[in-house]
Amino acid sequence: MYTRSIKFALAATVMALGVQGSLAAGEHVPAVKDYASANIMPWISDGAVVxxxxxQNKANSALTQAEIDALDQKWRAGxxxxxxxxxxxxxGNSLSDFLxxxxxxxxxxxxxxFVMDSKGLNVGQSEVTSDYWQGDExxxxxxxxxxxxxxxxxDEAEKDESTQMLQSQVSMTIADASGAPIGAITIGINLNEL
Known part of the structure; x- marks a missing residue:
């Protein structure tokens, strides 16, 4: 029932997009937050994610910004x-399989x-991102x-001209069992399907 009302609210918003040509700033935010609360937050504290x-935080603790930039360039070249x-x-890691x-x-x-560590580097992802370092975004x-x-x-809603898909990203802090922030997660949301 709760998910149905989210779908109804967003369907009305997407229908308005067809009439108006663009979403009013932030109009999609409540529906995306509701979806994230109901469908994503329950698993971001999963032991596999944390x-x-x-x-990776332990392995990357001593990385300098120059080393981070070099890793990002290597990723982009790939x-x-x-x-x-x-x-x-x-x-190929188990977190990416989970995602x-x-x-x-x-x-x-x-x-x-995609999940990021305390430096903003990708830890796991479901699809290839264009860059490895998200710490500047x-x-x-x-x-x-x-x-x-x-x-x-x-983030803002954007329409992909090639697929005609209206999409936004929702990002959240990930905390450990003690409640301390350890990283973040970003999820692309297809507003047409929400």
Missing amino acids: AAIAA VDGGDTTLIDAVL RDKQMASNGVITEI GKWKKTYGSGDAAAIFV
Whole structure:
């Protein structure tokens, strides 16, 4: 029943998009937050998610910004057809398998999921991202970077011209069992399917 009312509210919003040509600023935010609260928050504290972030935080604790930039360049080169060793390692880990399962179970509502560590580096993901370091972007800065363990940031709605899909991203801080922020997660939401 609760999910049905979210779908109804967003369907009305998407129908209005067809008439008006664009969403009013923030009009999609309540429905996306409701979806995240009901369907995503229950599993972001899963042991598999928290353990993977904690392990990467420990492994990356001494990385300098220059090293982070080099890793990001290596990732971007792999996306462009170069060495994909780093991409393959992230896509092949158990957290990425977990995230792909969550995306598949969403019946088309979730278009991508990626988890970031305390440096803003990808820990696991359901799809390949264009970059490895998210630490310079709002999705990380307004969640983990804010220091707020309960932070939720919903980005603007955008229409993909090739697929005609209206999409937004919702990002949230991930905390450990003690409530301390350890990383963040970003989920792409297909507003047409929500």
